[in-house]
Amino acid sequence: MTEAVAIENLSVTFTGGSKPVRAVDGVSLSLGQGEVLALLGESGSGKSVTLRSLLRLHPPKRSRMTGSIRVAGRDVLELSPGELADFRGGVVSMIFQEPMLALDPVYTVGAQITEAIRRHEKISAADARKRALALFERVRIPSPDRRLDAYPHEMSGGMRQRAMIALALACRPSVLLADEPTTALDATVQIQILLLLRELQRELGLSIIFVTHDIGVAVEIADRIAVMYAGRVVESGSVRDVIRGPRHPYTRGLLASRVERAQKGDRLETIPGSPPDLTALPPGCAFAPRCSLAAPQCREIVPPLAEVGPAHTAACIRVAETV
Amino acid sequence: MIIGEPAHLPDGPDRGGPAQPLLSVRDLVKHFPVKGKGLFGKGAVVRAVDGVSFDIRKGETLGVVGESGCGKSTTARLLMHLIKADSGEMVFDGEKVGADLDLTAYRRQVQMVFQDSYASLNPRLTIEESIAYGPQVHGVSAAKARAKAHDLLARVGLEPGRFAGRYPHELSGGQRQRINIARALALEPRLVILDEAVSALDKSVEAQVLNLLQDLKDEFGLTYVFISHDLNVVKFIVDRVMVMYLGKVAEIGEGPAVFGAPRHPYTAALLASMPKMDPDARSAEAPLTGDPPNPINPPSGCRFHTRCALAEPVCSVQEPPLAAMEGLQEAACLMALPGSGHSRAPAPVEAAA
Numbered sequence: 119m120t121e122a123v124a125i126e127n128l129s130v131t132f133t134g135g136s137k138p139v140r141a142v143d144g145v146s147l148s149l150g151q152g153e154v155l156a157l158l159g160e161s162g163s164g165k166s167v168t169l170r171s172l173l174r175l176h177p178p179k180r181s182r183m184t185g186s187i188r189v190a191g192r193d194v195l196e197l198s199p200g201e202l203a204d205f206r207g208g209v210v211s212m213i214f215q216e217p218m219l220a221l222d223p224v225y226t227v228g229a230q231i232t233e234a235i236r237r238h239e240k241i242s243a244a245d246a247r248k249r250a251l252a253l254f255e256r257v258r259i260p261s262p263d264r265r266l267d268a269y270p271h272e273m274s275g276g277m278r279q280r281a282m283i284a285l286a287l288a289c290r291p292s293v294l295l296a297d298e299p300t301t302a303l304d305a306t307v308q309i310q311i312l313l314l315l316r317e318l319q320r321e322l323g324l325s326i327i328f329v330t331h332d333i334g335v336a337v338e339i340a341d342r343i344a345v346m347y348a349g350r351v352v353e354s355g356s357v358r359d360v361i362r363g364p365r366h367p368y369t370r371g372l373l374a375s376r377v378e379r380a381q382k383g384d385r386l387e388t389i390p391g392s393p394p395d396l397t398a399l400p401p402g403c404a405f406a407p408r409c410s411l412a413a414p415q416c417r418e419i420v421p422p423l424a425e426v427g428p429a430h431t432a433a434c435i436r437v438a439e440t441v
Numbered sequence: 442m443i444i445g446e447p448a449h450l451p452d453g454p455d456r457g458g459p460a461q462p463l464l465s466v467r468d469l470v471k472h473f474p475v476k477g478k479g480l481f482g483k484g485a486v487v488r489a490v491d492g493v494s495f496d497i498r499k500g501e502t503l504g505v506v507g508e509s510g511c512g513k514s515t516t517a518r519l520l521m522h523l524i525k526a527d528s529g530e531m532v533f534d535g536e537k538v539g540a541d542l543d544l545t546a547y548r549r550q551v552q553m554v555f556q557d558s559y560a561s562l563n564p565r566l567t568i569e570e571s572i573a574y575g576p577q578v579h580g581v582s583a584a585k586a587r588a589k590a591h592d593l594l595a596r597v598g599l600e601p602g603r604f605a606g607r608y609p610h611e612l613s614g615g616q617r618q619r620i621n622i623a624r625a626l627a628l629e630p631r632l633v634i635l636d637e638a639v640s641a642l643d644k645s646v647e648a649q650v651l652n653l654l655q656d657l658k659d660e661f662g663l664t665y666v667f668i669s670h671d672l673n674v675v676k677f678i679v680d681r682v683m684v685m686y687l688g689k690v691a692e693i694g695e696g697p698a699v700f701g702a703p704r705h706p707y708t709a710a711l712l713a714s715m716p717k718m719d720p721d722a723r724s725a726e727a728p729l730t731g732d733p734p735n736p737i738n739p740p741s742g743c744r745f746h747t748r749c750a751l752a753e754p755v756c757s758v759q760e761p762p763l764a765a766m767e768g769l770q771e772a773a774c775l776m777a778l779p780g781s782g783h784s785r786a787p788a789p790v791e792a793a794a
C-alpha cells in the first residue's frame with residue numbers, strides 16, 4: 119500500500135496562553151492510500167490538533183509545529199502560502215462536527231461548491247454547476263438540482279452534513295479529514311453518514327482520517343485505529359487487533375469500562391481519576407497516575423511506541439503483562 | 442442525620458404504597474409558538490410534546506430515548522414544572538400536582554441534573570455553598586445545610602476537606618457533574634430527572650458516574666428518569682424505557698423486552714442504527730433514510746409513516762394509539778392494534794356484526 123500521509127514525530131505547542139500547552143507531543147502516524155484511520159481519544163487528547171496540523175490551520179504566531187508531515191509526497195510544513203492554498207481542498211480537505219463551520223450562511227450551497235471548484239480550476243460556470251450536481255447525487259441528496267439552490271439553514275442536519283461532504287470533495291482531494299462529523303447527529307442519521315463515507319472511500323479511493331471519541335463509530339468506519347492520550351499515540355493497529363486484543367493499559371481500561379459488556383445491575387469497571395491537565399503533565403508515562411500497572415520507572419521515561427504484534431504497536435513498558 | 446434516610450420516613454411519605462406509580466402523567470401537551478412569520482406562516486407551533494401519557498413506578502429507572510427534537514427535554518421540563526403544560530395532568534403518589542399537592546412541595550421532591558455541568562453551577566459560589574443553597578432556601582439552618590453539603594460531597598466521592606471550598610472552574614467535568622448530583626440530592630427528592638447527565642463526560646469518567654448513580658439510587662431509595670441519546674448506556678441502566686418520536690410516545694416497556702423485541706418499527710430502526718462493536722459484522726445498510734421530520738408540521742396519521750418501511754395507506758390517515766401487548770409492552774403502531782386495517786394487524790377482538 120502506498121503512503122498517502124506520513125506524520126513523523128509531530129509536536130504542536132500553543133504559546134498564546136500564560137503557560138505553553140503541548141497539545142500534540144511526538145505523534146507519528148501513517149495512512150495508506152484508500153485507507154481509513156480512526157483517531158480515538160477523550161476530549162483534549164489532541165485529536166483535532168493533529169488533524170488540523172495536516173492543513174496547517176493553527177494560528178502561526180501563537181503556535182509552534184515541529185516534526186514532519188508528508189502528504190502525497192509533499193512536505194506540508196514547507197509549503198509556500200500559494201502552494202498551501204492549492205493544497206487545502208485540492209489535496210486534503212476537511213469536514214467538521216458543525217457543518218456551519220464549513221458552509222457560509224449567506225450563499226446557496228450550490229454557489230459555494232461551484233465557487234470552490236472555480237477557485238482551483240479553469241472551468242466554466244455551467245460545467246462547475248454540473249460537477250456540483252454530480253457531487254450532490256454522489257452524496258445522495260434527494261432532489262439534488264433543487265437542493266443546490268438552498269441555503270444551509272434551509273437544510274436538515276443530515277442534509278447539511280452531506281452538503282458539507284460534497285463541498286469537501288469539490289476539488290477532488292485524495293485525503294479527507296473528518297473531525298467528529300457524526301457526533302451531533304441522531305443515531306439513525308449517523309449510520310447513514312458513516313456508510314456514505316465508507317462508500318466514498320471505496321469508490322473514489324479516498325484516504326480518510328476520522329477523529330472520534332466513540333469506539334463503536336471507529337469500528338464502523340475504520341480499517342485501523344490509533345488511540346491518543348494526553349497528546350500522544352499510545353496504541354495503534356488494525357481495528358480487530360485493537361478491539362479484540364488491546365495492549366496499552368489505557369485502551370484496555372476504556373474497552374473494559376464499556377457498558378455494552380456489562381449486565382444491568384453490574385458495577386462497571388472503571389479507570390480511576392480523570393484525563394490529565396496538559397499544562398502540568400507528569401514526567402514519564404502520562405497515564406501512570408491512573409494505571410494499575412504503573413511501576414517507578416514508568417514515571418521516568420516516556421515509553422516509545424513499540425511493536426507488540428504485526429502492525430500493532432503500544433507505548434507501554436509493561437506490555438509483557440498485558441497479553 | 443439529615444440525609445440518607447430513604448423515602449419511608451414520616452416526612453418522606455410513601456402514600457399510595459409500592460403499587461401506586463410515583464408519578465402518573467396523562468395527556469401532557471406543550472406547543473411552542475414559532476417566532477416570526479417564517480416558512481410556516483403565522484400561528485405555526487412546534488408540537489414539542491403532543492399528548493404524552495406514562496407512569497413512573499416507584500424505585501425504577503425509566504429511560505427516555507428518541508432523536509433530537511422529539512420532546513425528551515421538554516417532557517423533562519414539564520415534569521419539573523419549569524414550564525407550564527398547555528394541558529394534561531400529573532399525579533404524584535396519588536396527589537394531583539397543583540391541586541392536592543402544591544407546587545412548592547412537589548418541586549422539592551423532583552430534582553433534575555442537566556448535561557452541561559458548568560452552566561448548571563453558579564461560578565461565584567464555592568461548591569459547598571452551591572450544595573447548601575437549596576436546603577437553606579427551604580428553611581434549613583446554615584450550619585445544618587453545610588454539614589449536609591459535606592456529607593453529600595463524601596457520598597458522591599469527593600473528599601469534603603479538599604473540595605468544599607473550591608469554585609466550579611477548579612473542577613473537572615466529571616467532578617462538576619458529581620456536584621450537580623449532590624446538589625440535586627440536597628433537597629431529599631424522591632424523583633431525579635437526569636437529562637443527558639453523563640453525555641458530556643469522557644468515557645473513562647462516564648463509567649464512574651454511572652456507578653455512582655446506581656449506588657445513590659439504592660442508598661436513597663430514588664426513582665430516576667434517565668434521558669439519553671446513548672442507547673448502550675440506556676440499555677445498561679434502565680428498568681423500563683420509553684421511546685419518543687415527534688412529540689409522542691412510540692413505544693414503552695421493560696428494557697429487555699423493548700431492546701430484545703421492539704414492537705414499533707421506529708424502535709427497531711433506532712436500535713439497528715447503533716454502531717456495531719464487531720469489526721466483522723459492520724452495518725451494511727442504514728435502517729432508515731432521511732432525517733426526522735420537522736415537529737412544526739408533523740405528518741398526518743402515524744407520524745412515522747414517512748420513514749416507515751411497513752407503512753400502508755391507512756397509516757397516513759389513522760393515528761395509532763398506544764396499544765398494550767403481552768409483557769406490559771405498549772406500542773403506538775397500527776400493526777399492534779387489532780382490527781386497525783393494517784394488513785399485519787391482529788384480527789379485531791369482537792367480530793363485526
Ligand SMILES: Nc1ncnc2c1ncn2[C@@H]1O[C@H](COP(=O)(O)OP(=O)(O)OP(=O)(O)O)[C@@H](O)[C@H]1O
Nearest residue numbers: 473487489508509510511512513514515516670736
Ligand atoms: N422554548 C422553546 N421555544 C420554541 N421551541 C422549543 C422550545 N423548547 C423546545 N422547543 C422545540 O421543541 C422540540 C422538542 O425539543 P426538546 O428540547 O424537548 O427535544 P429533545 O428531545 O430533548 O432533543 P435533544 O435530543 O436534541 O436534546 C424541538 O423542535 C425544539 O426545537
Ligand SMILES: Nc1ncnc2c1ncn2[C@@H]1O[C@H](COP(=O)(O)OP(=O)(O)O)[C@@H](O)[C@H]1O
Nearest residue numbers: 132139141160161162163164165166167168396
Ligand atoms: N488554538 C489553540 N490554542 C491553545 N490551545 C489549544 C488550541 N487548540 C487546541 N488547544 C488545546 O490542545 C489540547 C488538545 O485539543 P484538541 O486536539 O482539540 O483535543 P481533542 O482530542 O478533543 O480533539 C486541548 O488542551 C486544547 O485546549
Ligand code: SF4
Nearest residue numbers: 403406409416434435
Ligand atoms: S508505561 Fe507504565 S504507567 Fe504507562 S501504561 Fe505502561 S504500565 Fe502503565
Ligand code: SF4
Nearest residue numbers: 743746749756774775
Ligand atoms: S402505524 Fe404504520 S407507519 Fe406507523 S409505525 Fe406502524 S406500520 Fe409504520
Ligand SMILES: [Mg+2]
Nearest residue numbers: 165166167297
Ligand atoms: Mg476535537
Ligand SMILES: [Mg+2]
Nearest residue numbers: 513514515636
Ligand atoms: Mg434535550
